[in-house]
Amino acid sequence: MSDWIILATALTGFDHAATKHKVLATRDYLARPDLFRGARPNIINLSRSYSYQSRGYYASLLAAARGQRVIPSVETIIDLSARKLYENSIPELEDVLNKGFGKSEEPAPARLKIYFGTSTDPRFERFGRQLFDWFRAPVVEVAIKDGKWRSISRISLLPVAKLTGADRDAFFEAMAIYTGRQWRDAKSRTPARYSIATLMDANEAMPPSSVETLRHWARIAARMGVAVEPIGRKDLARLANFDALFIRETTSISNHTYRFARRAQQEGMPVIDDPVSMIRCTNKVYLDELMAANGVPVPQTIMVIGVEDLQRAADTLGFPMVLKIPDSSFSRGVSKVKNMEELRKLAGAWLADSDVLIAQKYMPTSFDWRIGVLGGKPLFAVQYLMAKQHWQIVKHDTGGKPLEGGFRTFSLAETPPRVLDTGLRAARCIGDGLYGVDLKETEDGVFVIEVNDNPNLEHGVEDSAEKDEVWTRLTNWFIERIDS
Structure with a gap:
């Protein structure tokens, strides 16, 4: 037989x-x-x-x-019976699909048929294999929405009875090749003990972790018996189905990221970023007072509650000085002013939207240290270089894509002890989660600029020195708290 x-x-x-x-x-x-x-x-x-x-x-x-x-x-x-059941595969599949087009502007086919993981169009060979790895089926039809980024609107099983002509011939040829090989099951995956929901937005301009980085982490976590599954802002109702939450969107207490963190906390789930850390880190006024109260060095700071405080800031800090909106992020809402005229103009505009601003002493350096801290222990150390001809690591007013400086990653062993120590002291004031502490190293000492509750973690950047130990420790942080 x-x-x-x-x-x-x-x-x-x-x-x-x-x-x-x-x-x-x-x-x-x-x-x-x-x-x-x-x-x-x-x-x-x-x-x-x-x-x-x-x-x-x-x-x-x-x-x-x-x-x-x-x-x-x-x-x-x-x-494949409903989009909500396969939507987690779409970001990865769309990435491979678009790579198949290369730089070609040729319109995408409205319907793409994949037979046993193969395509009659050589551009989609890799896509077909990836699709077959997700969904082992004789014929899968993919509906594609054309555009600069080709998106997948639907994935469905297609009965062979609906194939005619060349499509039917291509199917039977693919089946002959497939059955001529030894049966190969889908990639074996270590049965997951736990699942971690990763809140992300593939369309965010400057996410804390790219899709490629999260895939890298997922592969490491899978070997440790942990499944990493991406979720989006519409998946709040599904959150209770997971064991933990890792937020990889830019956080704000005024958007859905805070709601996700609060829901995770209510469900008793380990979460990064936890809502308390978000509240503490997203406001620079709070951070300044918290650091000062705990003896952690910060730049000299003046709170600006109204225009009447501007002269005191000028007398105390001198020019140039740095003016900040309390909940700014990624160098946005942070500006350097060179004189009283610029200070009054900028403060007048910003005070229309925020009742409080902070002015800080300007500390010019060619780089900022970022010390990553997880569970109260150092995780990584990196120097972010200032953007070209700019005083910050990110330059936003370029008329296009923000301009970023380079980076230098250091092993924890070669990082200056006083930098590590100051970073750890600052992070421990916030909590037990994942933080990125930004510091200025000057002749007068090391000063904390801010503590980020949602620090960048990019494969090939922050993990360059400590390698996969970064991701192993991150996974273990969740495992230990789920177990307890």
């Missing part, structure tokens, strides 16, 4: 000459559970419908119960 069995809804009308394998009616397969007793054939289910509770659905369901390998599996059928 052939190692491969093809299931068809009806034997009449099926092109038996197109395959050398035995073809069996789906009804007969369902009705005769003892037909392959003692054997373990490989089943290819080509039923006309895979809808829930159809014969095609039950064929895949019972094949699994009978210990037989089947494609598509019932899990794949269910996964």
Whole structure:
């Protein structure tokens, strides 16, 4: 008996000459559970419908119960039954799809058919393999929305009965090649003990971690028995299905990131960033007073509550000075003013939106230290260089994409002890989570500029010195707290 069995809804009308394998009616397969007793054939289910509770659905369901390998599996059928069930695969698949086009501006096909992980268009060979790794099925049809970024609007199983002409020929050719190889299951994954939801926005201009970085972490976490699953702002209702939450969007107490952090805390889930850390870190007025109260050195600071405080700031700090909006991030809402005229003009504009500003002594350096701290211990050390011809590490007023300076990553062992110590003291004032402490190293000492509750973690940047130890420790932080 052939190692491969093809299931068809009806034997009449099926092109038996197109395959050398035995073809069996789906009804007969369902009705005769003892037909392959003692054997373990490989089943290819080509039923006309895979809808829930159809014969095609039950064929895949019972094949699994009978210990037989089947494609598509019932899990794949269910996964592709609704977008909400497969949407987590879309960012990765879209990335590979767009790479297939390269720099070509040729319109994307409205429908792309993938046969056993292969495409008749060589541009989509890698995409087909990636899709097949996610969803093992004879035919998968992908609906594509064209544009500068080709997006996937739908992924669905396509019954072979709907194929005609060249498409049908391509399918049977792909099946012959596939069945000519040894059966290969989907990539084996270590059964996950825990799952971590990772809140992200693939469209964010300056995210704290890129999609590629999060995939790198996911691979490491998977080896440790932890599944990392991306979620979006619309997935708040699903949060309770996970064991922990890692927020990888720019945080703000006025948007959905804070709501996610609060919900995770209410569910008793370990979360980075936790809501208390978000409140403490997103406000520079609070940070300045907290650091000062704990003896952590910060630049000389004057709180500006109204225009009447501007002269005191000028007399105390001199010019140039730095003016900040309390909840600014990524160097936005932070400006250097060179004289009283500039100070009055900028403060007047910003005070219209914020009741409080802070003015700080200007400390020129060619770089800022960033000490990453996790669970009260140092995680990484990096120097962010100032953007070209600018006094900050990010220059926003370029008329286009923000301009960033370079970086130099240091091992923790080679980082100056006083820099590490000051960073740790600052982070411990905030909490036990993940923080990025920005510091100025000057002749007068090391000063904390701010503590970030949502620090950048980019593969190839912050982890350049400590390598995968960064991601292993991050995963262990979650495991330890879930276990406890």
